[in-house]
Amino acid sequence: MIEKHLMKLRIRDAISAEEEAALAAAAGDVVRYAADQTFVTAGQELGNSTLLLEGLICRYKDLSDGQRQITALHVPGDFPDLHSFTLKYLDHNIMALTPCTVVQFPHARLQSITEQHPHLTRMLWFMTNLDAAIHREWEVSLGRRSALERTAHLLCELHVRLSVVGLASDREYALPITQTDLAECLGLTSVHVNRVLKDLRERGLVEFRGGKVVIGDLAELRRAGEFDPAYLYLERRPR
Amino acid sequence: MIEKHLMKLRIRDAISAEEEAALAAAAGDVVRYAADQTFVTAGQELGNSTLLLEGLICRYKDLSDGQRQITALHVPGDFPDLHSFTLKYLDHNIMALTPCTVVQFPHARLQSITEQHPHLTRMLWFMTNLDAAIHREWEVSLGRRSALERTAHLLCELHVRLSVVGLASDREYALPITQTDLAECLGLTSVHVNRVLKDLRERGLVEFRGGKVVIGDLAELRRAGEFDPAYLYLERRPR
DNA sequence: CGTCGCTTTGACACCTCTCAAGGGGGGTGG
DNA sequence: CCACCCCCCTTGAGAGGTGTCAAAGCGACG
Numbered sequence: 001m002i003e004k005h006l007m008k009l010r011i012r013d014a015i016s017a018e019e020e021a022a023l024a025a026a027a028g029d030v031v032r033y034a035a036d037q038t039f040v041t042a043g044q045e046l047g048n049s050t051l052l053l054e055g056l057i058c059r060y061k062d063l064s065d066g067q068r069q070i071t072a073l074h075v076p077g078d079f080p081d082l083h084s085f086t087l088k089y090l091d092h093n094i095m096a097l098t099p100c101t102v103v104q105f106p107h108a109r110l111q112s113i114t115e116q117h118p119h120l121t122r123m124l125w126f127m128t129n130l131d132a133a134i135h136r137e138w139e140v141s142l143g144r145r146s147a148l149e150r151t152a153h154l155l156c157e158l159h160v161r162l163s164v165v166g167l168a169s170d171r172e173y174a175l176p177i178t179q180t181d182l183a184e185c186l187g188l189t190s191v192h193v194n195r196v197l198k199d200l201r202e203r204g205l206v207e208f209r210g211g212k213v214v215i216g217d218l219a220e221l222r223r224a225g226e227f228d229p230a231y232l233y234l235e236r237r238p239r
Numbered sequence: 240m241i242e243k244h245l246m247k248l249r250i251r252d253a254i255s256a257e258e259e260a261a262l263a264a265a266a267g268d269v270v271r272y273a274a275d276q277t278f279v280t281a282g283q284e285l286g287n288s289t290l291l292l293e294g295l296i297c298r299y300k301d302l303s304d305g306q307r308q309i310t311a312l313h314v315p316g317d318f319p320d321l322h323s324f325t326l327k328y329l330d331h332n333i334m335a336l337t338p339c340t341v342v343q344f345p346h347a348r349l350q351s352i353t354e355q356h357p358h359l360t361r362m363l364w365f366m367t368n369l370d371a372a373i374h375r376e377w378e379v380s381l382g383r384r385s386a387l388e389r390t391a392h393l394l395c396e397l398h399v400r401l402s403v404v405g406l407a408s409d410r411e412y413a414l415p416i417t418q419t420d421l422a423e424c425l426g427l428t429s430v431h432v433n434r435v436l437k438d439l440r441e442r443g444l445v446e447f448r449g450g451k452v453v454i455g456d457l458a459e460l461r462r463a464g465e466f467d468p469a470y471l472y473l474e475r476r477p478r
Numbered sequence: 479c480g481t482c483g484c485t486t487t488g489a490c491a492c493c494t495c496t497c498a499a500g501g502g503g504g505g506t507g508g
Numbered sequence: 509c510c511a512c513c514c515c516c517c518t519t520g521a522g523a524g525g526t527g528t529c530a531a532a533g534c535g536a537c538g
Contacts, residue, residue, distance in 0.1 A: 043469065043477035061379050064465060069382040071375040083372075086365040089477040091372050091470035114361055118353040125364050126325040128371065133322075133330050135374035136310040140300050142381035143308045143426025147494070178516065187382025192494055194518060226303060230282065231330035238282035238328040386526070417484065431526055433486060 002027060002103065005051065008077040008164055009123055011234060019120040026109035027051075033096035040094035046084040048104040052076050055100030056177060059092045060184065070184040071138070072131060073097075073158070077165045083128045085110045097177050130233055137231045142187045145226070150186050151196045152225030155206055155213055160229050170218070176211035200224075241266060241342065244290065247316040247403055248362055251475060258359040265348035266290075272335035279333035285323040287343040291315050294339030295416060298331045299423065309424040310377070311370060312336075312397070316404045322367045324349050336416050369472055376470045381426045384465070389425050390435045391464030394445055394452055399468050409457070415450035439463075 002024060009015055015023075028048065033039050033055075040046065042061070057074040059081075071092060074080040084090055085107050114121045137157070141150040158175060162168035179197065180190040188196070201207045204216040205224055215221055230238075241263060245254060254262075267287065272278050272294075279285065281300070296313040298320075310331060313319040323329050324346050353360045376396070380389040397414060401407035418436065419429040427435075440446045443455040444463055454460055469477075 045477060059375075061375070063379070063383055067383045069379040071378045083368040086361055086368050087372070087472060088475070091472075092375060111357075111361075114357040118350075118357075118360075121357075121360060122325050122350075122353055125367070128364070128368055129322040129325050132367065132371035132374055133326070135371055135378060136298075136300070136331060139310045139374060139377055139381055140302070140308040142378055144302055144306045180516080189495060190517085191496080191519090195494090198518080233326060233330075236327070238284060419484080428527055429485085430487090430528080434526090437486080 001030070001053070002051065005053065005077040005165070007166070009127070011164065012126065012236060013123055015120070015123070019117055019123075022113055022117050022120060026105050026113060028104045028106050028109070030101060030103050033100045033102065035096055035098050038093050038095040040081055040084075040090060042092050043089055045089050046081065046107070048106050049082045049085050049110060050080055050094075050102045050104055052078050052080060053101045053103060056097040056175075057094060057100060057102075058097050058181070058185075059094050061092045068184045069187065070181070072134065073185060075158070075161050075165060076167065078131075079124075079127055082124060083131070097181060133231045133233065138185075147186070147188055147192055147196050148199060149225050150188070151182070151193065152200065152205065152221050153227050154182070154185060154225075155208070155215075156222050156225050156227035156229075157232070159213070159215065159218075160232055160234070164234070170215075172212060172214045174211060175208065175213045179208075182208075240269070240292070241290065244292065244316040244404070246405070248366070250403065250473060251365065252362055254359070254362070258356055258362075261352055261356050261359060265344050265352060267343045267345050267348070269340060269342050272339045272341065274335060274337050277332050277334040279320055279323075279329060281331050282328055284328050285320065285346070287345050288321045288324050288349060289319055289333075289341045289343055291317050291319060292340045292342060295336040295414075296333060296339060296341075297336050297420070297424075298333050300331050307423045308426065309420070311373065312424060314397070314400050314404060315406065317370075318363075318366055321363060322370070336420060372470045372472065377424075386425070386427050386431055386435050387438060388464050389427070390421070390432065391439065391444065391460050392466050393421070393424060393464075394447070394454075395461050395464050395466035395468075396471070398452070398454065398457075399471055399473070403473070409454075411451060411453045413450060414447065414452045418447075421447075 006015060006020065006023070052074050054076055057078070057080045058070045059072040060068050060070045062068050072080070080094055081090065110124070113124070141153050145153060159168050159173060162173045167173060179193045183190040183193040186193060197208050205221045206216055207214045245259065245262070248254060291313050293315055296317070296319045297309045298311040299307050299309045301307050311319070319333055320329060349363070352363070380392050384392060398407055398412060401412045406412060418432045422429040422432040425432060436447050444460045445455055446453045
C-alpha cells in the first residue's frame with residue numbers, strides 16, 4: 001500500500017528491500033477523514049504519525065481574532081505529523097482539506113525503526129527537515145514577496161510537489177480547495193487572492209478554477225514568483 | 240565545553256552520562272566567526288554541523304531585488320545547521336550576526352551517533368523539529384500579525400529562548416543587532432521597525448536600544464504580541 | 479574632529495484590507 | 509422537478525498600514 005508513496009524518498013536516496021519491509025511492517029490502520037475535519041489538535045498527546053495516501057491536508061494555527069494561518073500544505077506521500085514522533089504533541093492543528101485516506105504509524109513502531117534501522121531513521125529525519133525547508137520558503141514569501149509573487153510561487157511549488165508523486169502533468173493539476181484556503185496559506189484575504197488570481201489569469205500565466213490549476217505559461221509563472229525549486233531538494237547534490 | 244549547552248535538551252528529556260560522553264566525543268573544532276560573516280552558503284556541500292556556543296547567528300535568504308528575509312535566529316545552545324546532516328547542502332545562508340564561537344560536529348560522527356545511540360538521535364531530531372516549530376510561528380507572525388504584534392512577539396520569543404540558556408533576566412537581555420536585522424526577521428522595512436519600536440517604547444512595553452532589550456511590562460508585551468510560548472516546547476507534556 | 483554606520487523623523491505613495499453587494503452553482507427538500 | 513439556500517466567487521469603493529524617498533541627528537571610532 002505504501003510502495004508508490006516511497007517514490008518521494010527514493011528520489012533522494014536508495015531504500016533497501018529490508019528497509020521497505022520495516023516501514024511496511026510499521027504501518028498501522030488505514031483511516032479516512034472527511035473534508036474540513038480537524039484530526040489533530042494543538043496540544044493533544046499523539047501516539048501515531050500519519051502518512052497521507054490520498055487527498056490534501058493542511059496544518060494551521062488560529063489566532064484569537066479568528067484569523068487563521070496555514071503553515072503547511074501536504075500532498076500524498078507526505079508525513080504531515082511525522083514530527084509528532086519526537087515532539088509528542090503539536091503546536092498546531094492538522095486538517096483534511098479534502099476527503100483523505102491516511103495510514104497511521106504508531107510511535108512505538110517508529111521508535112523500533114530508530115533502534116534497528118539508522119539509515120531509514122535518517123531518511124525519516126530528512127523528511128521532517130524537508131518540511132522545515134518548505135516552511136522557510138513560505139517565510140520568505142510571507143515576509144518579502146508581493147501578493148502576486150507569493151501566489152505564483154505557491155502554485156509553482158505545488159506543481160513540482162504533485163509532479164513528484166505523479167499527480168500533475170506538465171500543464172495542470174487538481175487543487176480542490178477554496179480561495180479562502182489559499183488566502184490562509186498566503187497571508188492574504190480571500191478578496192485579494194481573488195483579484196490576484198484574476199490578474200494571473202488575464203496575463204495568461206495560470207488559471208485556478210473549479211478546483212483545478214491550469215498553467216498557461218510555466219516559464220513566465222516561475223519568473224513571476226521568482227520560483228527556484230532548489231529548496232525542495234529534488235537533487236541529491238547541489239547544482 | 241558543551242555541558243552547559245545541553246541545558247536546552249535536558250529541559251525536555253534526560254540525557255545519560257553515556258550519551259553526554261558520546262556527544263562530547265563527536266565534537267570537533269572550535270571555530271570563531273566575525274560579525275556579519277556568512278559561513279554557510281546555500282548549495283554548498285557540508286561536512287559539519289555547528290553548535291553555537293557564544294554569539295547570535297541567523298539563517299537567511301536573499302531575493303533577486305536585494306531584499307533579504309531572515310528565516311531563523313539562533314542563540315547559544317542552538318544547532319543552526321544540524322539539518323545539514325540529513326540534507327547535505329542547505330537552501331539558505333548562515334551568518335554570524337555578532338562575533339561567534341561555535342563547535343563543529345563532523346557529519347561522520349553524527350552518523351555514528353545515529354548508529355549507536357538511538358535515544359540521543361531522537362533528541363537531535365527533536366532539536367530540528369523545534370526549529371521547524373519556530374519557523375511555523377514566524378509564518379504566523381509574517382502572515383497574520385501586524386508590525387507591532389510581530390515585533391512584540393519576536394522580542395518575547397527571544398526573551399524566553401535566552402532565559403532557557405541563562406542569558407536573560409526577568410526584565411532584560413542583550414540583543415546586539417541592528418534595527419535592519421530585526422526588520423529582516425520581521426518582513427518589514429527598517430524605517431517601519433524604527434517607528435514600531437518607538438511606539439512600544441512610548442507605551443512602556445519594551446525598550447530596544449544600544450543592543451539591549453529592556454522589558455517594561457512583560458505581561459502587556461506578551462499580550463501585545465499574543466505571545467504563547469507553547470510552541471517552544473518547554474513542557475514535556477501539553478498543558 | 480571628521481567620518482561612517484545606524485537611528486530617527488517627515489511627507490507622500492501604494493498595496494492590501496475592509497465593508498458591502500451581487501452572481502453562480504450544486505445540493506436538498508418539498 | 510423545481511425552488512430555495514448556502515457556500516463560494518466576483519467586483520467596487522474607500523480606508524489604513526506599511527513602504528519609499530529624503531534628510532538630519534547621533535555616537536563610536538580612528
